[in-house]
Amino acid sequence: MRTRQSVFQDIDWIMVGVYLFLVAFGWMSIYAATYDEAHRAVNDMTQNHGKQMLWIGLSLVIAAAILLFDHRFFETFAYGIYGVSIALLLGVLIVGSEIKGAQSWFVLGPVSFQPSEIAKYGTALALAKYLSQYGARFKERKVLLTSLAIIFFPAALIMLQPDVGSVLVFSTLLIVLYRQGLSGWWFVVALIAVFLFVMALFMKQWTLQLFGDNEIGGTWIFLGALTLIVGAFYYQFRKQKGSLPIFSGGLVAMIGYYLSVDYLFDHLLKPHHQNRINELLGIVSDPLGAGYNVHQSKIAIGSGGFSGKGFLQGTQTKFHFVPEQSTDFIFCTVGEEWGFLGTLVLISAFIFLLGRIIWSSENQRSEFTRNYGYAAAAILFIHFTINIGMAIGLAPVIGIPLPFFSYGGSSLWSFTILLFTFIKLDSERKFVLR
Amino acid sequence: MNNLEQRKFIVISSFVVIAIIFLMRLFYIQVIDDSYVSSADNQALRFVTKYPARGIVYDRNGEILVLNQAAYDLMVVPVLVGEVDTTSICSLLEIEKDAFIERMEQARNFSRYRASIFKKQMTSEEYSRVAERLYQFTGFYGQKRSLRIYPDSIAAHVLGYIGEVNQGHLDKDTFYRSGDFVGISGIERQYETALRGHRGREVLMVDVHNTVQGKYEDGALDVEAKAGENLILSLDLQIQKYGEQLMQNKKGSIVAIEPKTGEVLCLISSPTYDPNLLVGVKRASNYKLLSENDSLDPLFNRALMAKYPPGSIFKIIQSLIGLQDGIISENTGITCNKALVGCHNHPSAQNLRQAIQMSCNPYYHQVFKRLINRGEAKSYFEDSALGLDRWEKQVHRFGLGERLALDLPSLKSGSVPNVELYDRIYGERRWAFSTIYSLSIGQGELEVVPIQMANLAATIANRGYFIDPHLIKEPLSTQSAITWKKHNTGIDDVHFTPIVDAMQWVVDKPGGTARRARIDSIKVCGKTGTAENPHGKDHSVFIAFAPKDDPKIAIAVYVENSGFGGTWAAPISSLIIEKYLNGTIADTAKENRIFRADLISMEDED
Structure with a gap:
């Protein structure tokens, strides 16, 4: 020593x-x-x-x-x-x-x-x-x-x-x-969660622009695309044991989460947090108010x-x-x-x-x-x-x-x-x- | 365990990824996208225009004709206007709530970040009342401007007026910005570049409350406003004012010139208007009143733009050309043969002096005939054309038929007929002296504007030349190259002696046509004229200069629809001459007669 x-x-x-x-x-x-x-x-x-x-x-x-x-x-x-x-x-x-x-x-x-x-x-x-x-x-x-x-x-x-x-x-x-x-996968899951959250908020906005009042349209398109992507990953890993329950469970979880984003956003977050997030994502622009x-x-x-x-x-x-x-x-x-x-x-x-x-x-x-x-x-x-x-x-x-x-x-x-x-x-x- | 140790690379990499994202974003907003710079300048810097004082205009004796008075524009920057107490600001500005909303809307449409005028041209009194409480309303501030003020309310036609620039001005001259003032007529327009000065600029920093925090970069970008140049005009304020008083209730004009210099001493067109009417916020409505609702057309500058036949006054030019060309001598006598052309009753002129004194028409019919037909061509028509051509050129040298070099816009040239004109009217060489003889006594296709007649008086006073008539007395530093040209008429000065004598007789001798122009203490030389008016009573015309031997003033007076020149135009001329030379009027009865005369309503009675 x-x-x-x-x-x-x-x-x-x-x-x-x-x-x-x-x-x-x-x-x-x-x-x-x-x-x-x-x-x-x-x-x-x-x-x-x-x-x-x-x-x-x-x-x-x-x-x-x-x-x-x-x-x-x-x-x-x-x-x-x-x-x-x-x-x-x-x-x-x-x-x-x-x-x-x-x-x-x-x-x-x-x-x-x-x-x-x-x-x-x-x-x-x-x-x-x-x-x-x-x-x-x-x-x-x-x-x-x-x-x-x-x-x-x-x-x-x-x-x-x-x-x-x-x-x-x-x-x-x-x-x-x-x-x-x-496991690093948890961080990937967290990133996916953030991504889905953002997409759900955006989709509301884009749907309004693309499909007018038909709010459901954009959601279906997005969820369809999500299902296809997850399906493609599953196809890649289909030989591995237990991949079917993991992928199908994951997909259900993602869809459920996606559909509840609106609810979570409106009920869990305070209005000023909602404004800040909307402002950040460019969903609303209010340079004299929240922005x-x-x-x-x-x-x-x-x-x-x-x-x-x-x-x-x-x-x-x-x-x-x-x-x-x-x-x-x-x-x-x-x-x-x-x-x-x-x-x-x-x-x-x-x-x-x-x-x-x-x-x-x-x-x-x-x-x-x-x-x-x-x-x-x-x-x-x-x-x-x-x-x-x-x-x-x-x-x-x-x-x-x-x-x-x-x-x-x-x-x-x-x-x-x-x-x-x-x-x-x-x-x-x-x-x-x- | 070894495997987990390698996770430090992933952790550090994710730090670096975030840093790179940040730096890319920063590079974009700081270096690539420069819109943030202008946003920052727009909100933290206030560019205050420092308006230069417009040049002051003085008369020849240093008396003020035009000066400035402060006015304030209330400016607004919409983005800085927060919650505003509409009721209190409306009562402060004395406007309706709807008007307030509408103006704010207009301002926002122009720009949210840039100042626009909210209320124009408030007087100092109005503004000082508003300024006291302006701190309550963020986004509003006062901007000082200057308006014209005319202390004696005279010389509207000479001075002209200023108004806000229009798109034409903005396109033509990058100096101007929307809301600027520009000279629109008269001296204000003629000497615009000297009078306007140079705009200055102050860059101030303001904080989020729009409170000024000092000069940006210690004033390095500031530019001091440079006041416009003061002008000294050749006008004599007292004479101008007196002339305008004399011309009250009369239509017509007075132009007086200092013969030796060409300086215009007064330039009056009547009826006139108060130049203060065309200043400030009421300008547009007053302009409309003056231009549309006044049958006497006060905006029309008769002295420069009204065309009349020169009438008998033209006989002077005929005499001079005749003398110069040796067609007549001062002793030429011609019978007053009324068969040739009408005349009033008088004994036949034994010599040139008498012809002028009595203004004999047949005498000049014969003189003009000799000028035109000299037997230079076999054809009578060709001979007339040759004669007219020579004559026309000689007449032009008296400043007729062309624009004088006067420093005012909107000057007319009048006209002197030439060979082409008659060829066009009658067919080529299908005309001769007998067709155009009315030119001999100043009628026919001859047209002059009053200032040309004043200039003629000056030419005679100078015995053969004139200097470009002009209104500016002191040379301007910016335009120091202005030189006023001397124009010789080509007539030798000896030929003026009989003419000038005769003109004195016109005024002084019994039987002279302008006895009313007599002044005991001054030898006045003059010539009456009557401009024929096909629409009504003839116009009374008189030109004169005085004193005879050392002329200080030459003048032309037109009084419309007042008949013979000796009746009104001659006494008005003499009053101006006397006032200018003596400062006082000896014969107040003469003065009062003019003051009392209302020749406009009289005309209505006809």
């Missing part, structure tokens, strides 16, 4: 560097979005950019503290942290404050935080620990179900707030299960051109045409002021960071660290995808922050904790006994 010279010895400084770059770039974007003649001072505490400066400072303290922890702390207290976050999620349903229609915040004087932020972290730790103990028996139904329960119990509590965005974040933890051996955010966001990003308008020169973001521009729509500022070059750099930085987390997760001796790495990457990835996707009109508008970038203390701290826990665990890889 080697002896360590310093706590900071085996830290992945490249990863830390990317983190610092993202935080700094994010702060500049917040400054650009809130900057005006009256509030030039970078530490103006009445403005978001001034406060974010403080949050960044505290994040660095937190990051340093995590690096000084004993690495065994995380694995040891994984279930404990998970338990605390479940308790907080229950608590917020009772004594939480409602902000923007969701009862998801604890407000303590000037400080407010979302327990769902902690829950993501706690769930990642708990899932990693559980799978490091029982991962070998993953094929057993009990282990699989327990893993799913660890993920979806907090998700269900969050659903009660309700906060759809955070629920979506939890479902990406399935990537960890995939690494553990969950206002995305419309303005696309104008801001699109007007940046190849190299952008320059730092502090963005008119769309600076003059408040884009709503939520220092939080959910922070990406607009990058797009407008730094242009395609800026967005290219930002996206590359994120993908580099995510790829590096996955890559070094596979180099771990500790299964706990590996699983945790996958979980952290998955959480960061879904935030990245939904946030940027919605800003450019490729994902529905779901208010979740861009990690390290968006304004807000609690989200910045929780992403910092999420990442630096991995950096800490990773730095210990040479001292872990297999």
Whole structure:
């Protein structure tokens, strides 16, 4: 066993560097979005950019503290942290404050935080620990179900707030299960489900255009085509044992699902979610109503051109045409002021960071660290995808922050904790006994 | 286990796939599709047109003829108009709710993102009341324009008017944009390019509430408006005004010219109208009133466009051509033979001076005959044609039969008949002196417009030349190349002595036809004329210049349907001359007679 010279010895400084770059770039974007003649001072505490400066400072303290922890702390207290976050999620349903229609915040004087932020972290730790103990028996139904329960119990509590965005974040933890051996077919099934959902909504629209009032026409044509495609696949696999019940069962399930999309859409989703999805798919276009955010966001990003308008020169973001521009729509500022070059750099930085987390997760001796790495990457990835996707009109508008970038203390701290826990665990890889 | 390790590639690949989709999308909206740029500019930038002040017009003494007054257009950008309290904005703007809805609809049809005019040309008082509460209505703002104002309400026919550009202007000159003003007639049209100035532009940044947030790129794209050039006209405001007063209740015109320079001192067409009527929002309806509902046709500029036969005044030209060609001398006497052409009762002219003084018709019948038939060809017809051809060219040199180089649009040329004209009327060489003799006394196919007669008076005053009559006094910097040409009539100045003497006698001597033009302190030279009018009473005409030896003013006065030239036209001329030269009128009885005369209703009584 080697002896360590310093706590900071085996830290992945490249990863830390990317983190610092993202935080700094994010702060500049917040400054650009809130900057005006009256509030030039970078530490103006009445403005978001001034406060974010403080949050960044505290994040660095937190990051340093995590690096000084004993690495065994995380694995040891994984279930404990998970338990605390479940308790907080229950608590917020009772004594939480409602902000923007969701009862998801604890407000303590000037400080407010979302327990769902902690829950993501706690769930990642708990899932990693559980799978490091029982991962070998993953094929057993009990282990699989327990893993799913660890993920979806907090998700269900969050659903009660309700906060759809955070629920979506939890479902990406399935990537960890995939690494553990969950069949890739489930993701294919999920993709098919999304596809059918979209098609069902579209078909309503297209039928109206193609067949007038006869709403059934398009549906029959689509279901006929679907049956033919499934039939063709079955023909390919007809020699294999049990393929007939699988394909016929699958087809029935797909048709049933397809026919119930309308009902699910109308009854499960709230009107504003329905609007956002319709807007995203282009079924309705209402740039002054439901589509206002995305419309303005696309104008801001699109007007940046190849190299952008320059730092502090963005008119769309600076003059408040884009709503939520220092939080959910922070990406607009990058797009407008730094242009395609800026967005290219930002996206590359994120993908580099995510790829590096996955890559070094596979180099771990500790299964706990590996699983945790996958979980952290998955959480960061879904935030990245939904946030940027919605800003450019490729994902529905779901208010979740861009990690390290968006304004807000609690989200910045929780992403910092999420990442630096991995950096800490990773730095210990040479001292872990297999 | 090894197998599962490879799943990292799938996971990382799916990250990369998402990133590539994002980047493709971003490349499309940021680099390929540039519609977002214009959308952004449309909503965050406000292009404010800075309208230049139109040039001010002064008279020769620096008195203001036309100046500007501020007016405001209320602009609207439909996309920025949110929930609007229709009732309160309607009461603020004093319009009906239906009108509000209709105008908003029009504005939206034009463009949702661009400003269009919601209410035109509000006065400063109206606008200041509206401006106080305009903050309540996002999407609306005021745009300053300037309208013309004519402090003395005079010289409508000279100054002309401005109006909104039409499609023709827009097609012809890219300078103009819809809603701009352009000079439509008069000086406003003639000197449009100098008067209009240069539009400026200000690019402002506005936030989502349409509140101005400062200049875009620190004003790098801004252009200051450059005010139009001020013009100094040769008109004398006092004389113009006085002339218009004298011509009240009379139809006709007055044109006065400074002989040495060709500067037009006054140019009056009566009846006239108040130029302030053709300004602002009421322009169209007032124009309709003036053009359709007024039988006296006040918009018609008689001084430049009304064609009359020159009548007896033409005898001066005949005399000069005769003298120059040696056909007559100042001592030529001719019997007043009324068998040749009608005449009034007077003793036969013993010399040229008397012929002019008494305006003897048979005398000029004979002079013209000698001018036309000089025995240059064997055929009487051919001889007449040769004579007319030479004569016509000489007459043209007096500025007749062609457009003078006056700096006003819509000037007529009048006409001097030529050989081709008579060949066309009577057949080739089927006419002779006996066919065309009425030209000898300024009748027949001769036509002149009043300013040509004023120009003739100036030519005589100058003893043989005229300078292009013009209204601009100071050269314009943009058109500094304007030079006014001197035109020689080809008549030697010695021949003017008897003519000028005779013209003085016309005014001063007992038996002169224009005794009413006499001014004790000034030697006035003049000539009466009567323009025959086949439709009613003849038109009274008088041309004059003064003082005799150093002429400062030459004038032509036309008073329609008032009979003989000495009765009305002569005293009006003398009043203008006296006012211009002395500043006051000694004989107020003469003045009052003119002020009181209502020759328009009198005509109705006929």
